[in-house]
Amino acid sequence: xxxxxxxxxxxxxxxxxxxxxxxxxxxxxxxxxxxxxxxxxxxxxxxxxxxxxxxxxxxxxxxxxxxxxxxxxxxxxxxxxxxxxxxxxxxxxxxxxxxxxxxxxxxx
Amino acid sequence: xxxxxxxxxxxxxxxxxxxxxxxxxxxxxxxxxxxxxxxxxxxxxxxxxxxxxxxxxxxxxxxxxxxxxxxxxxxxxxxxxxxxxxxxxxxxxxxxxxxxxxxxxxxxxxxxxx
Numbered sequence: 761x762x763x764x765x766x767x768x769x770x771x772x773x774x775x776x777x778x779x780x781x782x783x784x785x786x787x788x789x790x791x792x793x794x795x796x797x798x799x800x801x802x803x804x805x806x807x808x809x810x811x812x813x814x815x816x817x818x819x820x821x822x823x824x825x826x827x828x829x830x831x832x833x834x835x836x837x838x839x840x841x842x843x844x845x846x847x848x849x850x851x852x853x854x855x856x857x858x859x860x861x862x863x864x865x866x867x868x
Numbered sequence: 869x870x871x872x873x874x875x876x877x878x879x880x881x882x883x884x885x886x887x888x889x890x891x892x893x894x895x896x897x898x899x900x901x902x903x904x905x906x907x908x909x910x911x912x913x914x915x916x917x918x919x920x921x922x923x924x925x926x927x928x929x930x931x932x933x934x935x936x937x938x939x940x941x942x943x944x945x946x947x948x949x950x951x952x953x954x955x956x957x958x959x960x961x962x963x964x965x966x967x968x969x970x971x972x973x974x975x976x977x978x979x980x981x982x
Contacts, residue, residue: 793970802958802973803911847911855901856971860910 762786764859766848771865772838780833780862782848790851794822794833797845797861806833806846838866871895874959874974881949881981889944889977891959900942901971902926902934903958911958917942949981 763785772778784792791810795803809815809824809831821834833846845861872893881887893900902915903926913926917936931953932946942961946953956978960971 800907800956800978802976803971804973805970808970845908855913855916858911863908 762850762852762857764848764850764857766846766859766862768860769863769865771867773867774838774840776838777834777836778838778864780835780846780848780864782831782833782859784829784831784848784850784857784859786850786852786857788852789826792822792824792831792851793849793856794820794831795847795849797847799844803847835864840866840868842866872959872961872972872974874957874977876977877975878978879980881979883948883950883981885949887946887949887979889957889959889979891942891944891974892940893942893961893972893974894940895961895963895972896939897961897963897972898939899962900936901960901962902932902942902944903960904928904930905956905958905976907956915944949979951981954979954981 766782793808794806796806797803807822814823819836824831843866845863847861848859849856875890898919900917903911904914905911912928914928914930915934917923923934932944934944956976958976959974962971
């Protein structure tokens with residue numbers, strides 16, 4: 761079966777650090793993606809993990825544990841423009857399976 | 869600069885009309901996808917294609933149809949639009965091979981059927 765779970769909504773303040781968790785269960789898993797989507801816009805690629813461990817890219821980092829079916833996206837030094845939905849997506853038999861997304865609200 | 873293009877960006881159309889949403893990509897990607905997304909909701913895969921003359925239905929049932937006559941072009945057609953078709957339609961493409969086949973999304977078409 762295909763199943764992606766992530767929290768529906770999170771709030772944080774400007775300058776803080778926030779961690780968005782994702783658990784997945786997909787057949788034919790190869791890797792895990794994180795996308796950012798602002799309201800009314802298309803998703804944009806943030807990160808891709810295929811091996812266990814942490815991938816750092818500027819203010820954003822993503823972690824994967826294949827044995828636990830778990831990933832997280834870490835956002836540091838939050839800015840107002842980081843208010844968006846963050847989509848966890850796992851590969852499954854050559855297709856991406858998307859989670860429902862986590863809506864992050866960054867307040868001043 | 870976008871490598872995957874969707875037109876129109878916005879469309880308001882009357883019930884019963886036939887419409888075609890255009891999607892083109894210049895990256896030479898074999899795989900292309902159509903997603904439907906209501907505001908604040910998850911992406912639902914409605915159609916996909918792994919290459920020319922290959923089309924498959926996605927996880928969400930849809931009354932739309934697609935065609936893939938050329939690699940770069942993957943249009944979606946609604947023969948008779950209904951208010952229930954009001955939604956955002958997102959087109960995406962990815963490479964055929966390789967471990968990192970992340971999707972590149974178009975800007976989307978926001979469709980309103982009145």
